[in-house]
Amino acid sequence: MKEIYCKTALTNSKVPGIDYSLNPYIGCQHACIYCYVPSLLHIDREEWKNVKVKKNLPNILMKELKKKSKGIVGLSTSTDAYQPIEKIYEITKKCLKLLLKHNWPIDILTKSKLVERDLSLIKKFERAKVGVTITTLKEEKWEGGAKPMERLKTIKKFANNNIHSYIFFGPIFPLINEKEIEYCIEEFISAGVNEIILDKLHVKKGIMEEIKKAYPQQYQEIKKAIYGDFYSKTFKKIKEYAKNKIIVIEAW
């Protein structure tokens, strides 16, 4: 872990539905094997786990909120704003307080139940969306963060508090079977979320090697699925199954 000082807080975002990205950390302790951010930022995958803390981010944000035109702030697009280190530094919490003070809309996506700490704060926003990423409801070794069922419990709390909530269902595990898909969709609906966003695996530098290490036996089958028609067929099935039950959209 290293403390750093940043020059900018809000960066323009190309993610649909989000105007600005706010990333309190560089790197991520969850270290999911499918994470493609290290390759986008040209950071070594091992180095990615050594998180850099943007210590002065709230100060920079405070200045920018007075100058920039208001827009939806995504927390976070290239890290998890609620990874374990947030418990110590509370950079995300400090930024949320500022965003609330200036009445800016937010969209939070996380794999951590630490987001529950800020529920009462998030509830005060005029416009707030909170999502949790779930790739499968089985416990898999390919990602960090809270266990999938715990994430589901977390998002249920937000839904119960009338906060717009969603499941980022992705990257969908290439070995998931039809029964599991139906089970997942039913569990997501039971959690009371507003929508489900589907995403596939983005194969960037180093990801297939990581998958091979984690799943030597199933690697060939996973590879065949990723490069074949697994996602087009699976997304179609999900949409058909969820039709008239819940809104399902595909990620960017």
Ligand code: SF4
């Ligand atoms: S939680 Fe997101 S940013 Fe963190 S390692 Fe996993 S995919 Fe990457």
